Amino acid sequence: MVMHKMTDGEIILRVEDIHKCYGETEVLKGVSFDVRRGETKVFIGPSGTGKSTLLRCINQLTIPDSGSIWLNDEEVTHAGPLINHFRQKIGMVFQNFNLFDHLTAIGNVEIALIRVKGMSKADARKKALEELGQVGLLDKANAYPAELSGGQAQRLSIARALAMDPEVILFDEPTSSLDPELTREVLEVMKRLARAGMTMLVVTHEMGFALSVANEILFMEHGKIVEKGSPSEIQTSPTFARTRMFLGTFQDD
Amino acid sequence: MSILSPAIVESLPYLLSGVFTTLGLVILALGLGLVMGIPMALIQVYGPAPLQYCVRTYIWIFRGLPILVLLFLFYFGIFPLLAPDIAAFWIAAVVLGFRTAAYQSEIFRGAILSISEGQMLAARSLGMSRFYAIRTVILPQALRRALPGWTNEYPILLTDSSVCYAIGVAELLTRGNQIVARIGDPMTVYVIVAILFILLNYGGQWIFGRIENRYKIPGYGHGDA
Amino acid sequence: MIDLQFDFAILLPPLYQGALMTFALILVSAPFGFLNGIGIALGRTYGNWLVSRLCHGYVLFFKGCPLLLLLFIIYFGLPSLGITFTAFTSAVIGFILCNGAYNSEYIRGGIQSVSSGQMTAALSLGMSRVQAIRSIILPQALRKSLPGLSNEFIYLIKYSSLAYMITVVEITGAGNIIAAKYFAFFEIFILIGIFYLALVTVAGRVIASIEKKIAIPGFGGV
Ligand SMILES: Nc1ncnc2c1ncn2[C@@H]1O[C@H](COP(=O)(O)OP(=O)(O)OP(=O)(O)O)[C@@H](O)[C@H]1O
Ligand SMILES: [Mg+2]
Numbered sequence: 001m002v003m004h005k006m007t008d009g010e011i012i013l014r015v016e017d018i019h020k021c022y023g024e025t026e027v028l029k030g031v032s033f034d035v036r037r038g039e040t041k042v043f044i045g046p047s048g049t050g051k052s053t054l055l056r057c058i059n060q061l062t063i064p065d066s067g068s069i070w071l072n073d074e075e076v077t078h079a080g081p082l083i084n085h086f087r088q089k090i091g092m093v094f095q096n097f098n099l100f101d102h103l104t105a106i107g108n109v110e111i112a113l114i115r116v117k118g119m120s121k122a123d124a125r126k127k128a129l130e131e132l133g134q135v136g137l138l139d140k141a142n143a144y145p146a147e148l149s150g151g152q153a154q155r156l157s158i159a160r161a162l163a164m165d166p167e168v169i170l171f172d173e174p175t176s177s178l179d180p181e182l183t184r185e186v187l188e189v190m191k192r193l194a195r196a197g198m199t200m201l202v203v204t205h206e207m208g209f210a211l212s213v214a215n216e217i218l219f220m221e222h223g224k225i226v227e228k229g230s231p232s233e234i235q236t237s238p239t240f241a242r243t244r245m246f247l248g249t250f251q252d253d
Numbered sequence: 254m255s256i257l258s259p260a261i262v263e264s265l266p267y268l269l270s271g272v273f274t275t276l277g278l279v280i281l282a283l284g285l286g287l288v289m290g291i292p293m294a295l296i297q298v299y300g301p302a303p304l305q306y307c308v309r310t311y312i313w314i315f316r317g318l319p320i321l322v323l324l325f326l327f328y329f330g331i332f333p334l335l336a337p338d339i340a341a342f343w344i345a346a347v348v349l350g351f352r353t354a355a356y357q358s359e360i361f362r363g364a365i366l367s368i369s370e371g372q373m374l375a376a377r378s379l380g381m382s383r384f385y386a387i388r389t390v391i392l393p394q395a396l397r398r399a400l401p402g403w404t405n406e407y408p409i410l411l412t413d414s415s416v417c418y419a420i421g422v423a424e425l426l427t428r429g430n431q432i433v434a435r436i437g438d439p440m441t442v443y444v445i446v447a448i449l450f451i452l453l454n455y456g457g458q459w460i461f462g463r464i465e466n467r468y469k470i471p472g473y474g475h476g477d478a
Numbered sequence: 479m480i481d482l483q484f485d486f487a488i489l490l491p492p493l494y495q496g497a498l499m500t501f502a503l504i505l506v507s508a509p510f511g512f513l514n515g516i517g518i519a520l521g522r523t524y525g526n527w528l529v530s531r532l533c534h535g536y537v538l539f540f541k542g543c544p545l546l547l548l549l550f551i552i553y554f555g556l557p558s559l560g561i562t563f564t565a566f567t568s569a570v571i572g573f574i575l576c577n578g579a580y581n582s583e584y585i586r587g588g589i590q591s592v593s594s595g596q597m598t599a600a601l602s603l604g605m606s607r608v609q610a611i612r613s614i615i616l617p618q619a620l621r622k623s624l625p626g627l628s629n630e631f632i633y634l635i636k637y638s639s640l641a642y643m644i645t646v647v648e649i650t651g652a653g654n655i656i657a658a659k660y661f662a663f664f665e666i667f668i669l670i671g672i673f674y675l676a677l678v679t680v681a682g683r684v685i686a687s688i689e690k691k692i693a694i695p696g697f698g699g700v
Contacts, residue, residue, distance in 0.1 A: 061598055081606070088604035098599035101696050102618045112603035115613050146696025157599075164603060317675040319639040321650055322667060329663035408541070415544035419643060426547055433554070440555040443547060451542035 009037030285350025290357030496652025515581025584626030
């Protein structure tokens with residue numbers, strides 16, 4: 001059942017000693033890890049431990065207090081206006097989709113291709129249709145976000161991120177606002193992406209997904225990575241047992 | 254203040270007494286609008302169809318016509334036939350009142366419609382007549398909800414009252430113009446008039462805000478009726 | 479009082495000229511009032527401390543100062559400072575300044591009602607803030623503020639009559655002049671009333687049908 005990818009790709013993303021405070025509370029207390037090309041890392045941990053903050057620091061939607069982020073040996077932190085260039089290469093998928101409500105499905109995928117990448121309308125359309133096909137939404141190309149189910153909406157937001165040809169995609173609890181059936185269709189898409197060699201950082205409570213797809217699972221608690229390892233290593237650890245317990249209440253795999 | 258010429262300083266009392274004329278217009282109009290607006294709203298919600306139609310037509314006309322046209326129509330057209338000797342001030346107050354009545358009745362109508370049907374059912378189930386239920390249960394709630402929208406008529410009336418200049422009512426702007434005609438220096442005079450209007454505007458809104466707060470009821474939000 | 483046979487051959491040409499002037503005032507002022515509203519709203523929402531304060535002050539002033547007084551200031555006041563505009567230009571400037579202040583309030587409300595996630599998502603795709611505002615935030619904000627903006631457009635139609643007070647002979651002015659000449663205020667102001675009612679009603683219908691045409695699922699609450 002478990003079918004892990006090879007992870008001997010070169011390191012494309014380095015996260016070094018990230019600290020972040022909100023007022024008095026230190027939300028991230030020095031987080032470091034490397035990400036290899038093609039790897040899927042899954043972050044697990046109780047609510048409020050800084051998982052979202054960590055992801056947002058990676059593409060600088062939140063500016064960390066200290067530490068640095070490197071993408072292909074280029075520094076993402078302190079990039080100034082160049083940050084827009086890095087963000088194109090670091091896709092993001094949100095818990096509540098954040099689709100552009102005034103644009104159709106295909107419009108959502110096209111807009112950044114046209115405005116940011118400067119593609120022609122025709123090229124953008126072609127590319128957008130490809131991506132919609134990837135996530136099984138060709139028949140919804142002209143639907144507006146309000147007309148999509150949660151699962152369709154999240155698949156669309158994955159297509160939107162994919163269209164930018166990112167080097168890595170950050171998923172922040174992509175299925176947490178979906179009911180189980182819709183969760184499955186989104187996880188399917190994510191699994192396929194992982195197998196196709198996309199580099200992914202995923203915050204999720206879906207243990208089944210983590211165990212079957214991740215190359216590495218990282219446990220976060222109180223702003224720190226407290227334990228990490230491959231799924232097989234992690235299954236024998238006490239942290240895993242503890243996590244199982246806290247996830248057990250709302251997760252059954 | 255040294256930047257004000259003696260001529261302007263001398264005319265200030267005359268200008269300032271225009272504040273009373275302006276406020277007089279606004280307050281009379283607000284009152285007339287209230288007295289007309291509530292029954293009109295009730296007719297629109299509960300009244301018989303022909304009356305509803307009349308009220309809707311009234312609203313359509315008084316909301317659709319520019320204030321200047323209404324003033325001309327009443328001052329030159331209607332009042333000379335009805336009451337030729339009446340002062341322009343009263344005509345202006347009536348026109349402003351008729352107009353705000355149209356807007357106010359829409360505000361009250363919205364507020365009445367926002368009261369849930371359960372309120373009427375509950376009142377009727379206690380044996381109240383329809384009329385009595387409207388008076389003691391529906392209206393008190395609706396009026397509270399209408400308060401923010403209603404007080405919003407104040408700045409509208411205040412700025413509109415300046416148009417009464419067109420029929421020679423001696424309100425602030427008219428007096429300002431008279432002073433300009435006498436001593437010149439339009440910019441200074443107009444700036445003073447503008448300051449007075451702005452003070453009246455936001456000062457008045459502040460007072461209405463206090464009143465709204467006083468009559469706020471827990472659970473009534475900020476009456477987005 | 480003379481027994482007035484409505485002589486349309488005499489009455490209509492000046493009224494027609496006045497109507498054209500009314501249309502000119504509205505059609506020139508409305509687009510700039512719209513742009514002005516966008517500018518002020520953006521300045522208030524996204525400007526730095528100073529810009530935001532200035533834009534707020536702008537709104538407070540132009541909403542607090544009666545439009546008629548504003549027209550007097552521009553047409554009769556500014557020349558004393560050496561700035562002179564024609565009556566038509568003065569009226570249009572006044573309408574743009576005032577209309578923009580009111581429009582900006584609706585647009586600002588629209589901007590604020592766009593969820594912050596929209597900006598986050600736009601940035602995450604590599605858009606700059608300016609790009610995000612232009613292609614994501616504003617299109618949504620304008621849709622949400624459309625009912626308010628339509629209202630202000632209707633107000634603009636009605637308040638265009640104030641231009642007559644600074645000698646622009648639009649339809650109210652034309653009516654007033656011939657009414658005085660033929661001593662037929664009642665009849666002529668009925669005609670003018672019908673003109674405005676028709677204009678306002680038709681404009682309302684047109685706006686409603688435009689709103690319907692550009693309606694987007696999920697923006698129904700407007
Ligand atoms: N913009 C902010 N301002 C202040 N505090 C914040 C902000 N964003 C997050 N926090 C705080 O930082 C802490 C970590 O938040 P974060 O969203 O990163 O946690 P999380 O691990 O993603 O939790 P969850 O599982 O609930 O999503 C929380 O205590 C949160 O209240
Ligand atoms: Mg989170």
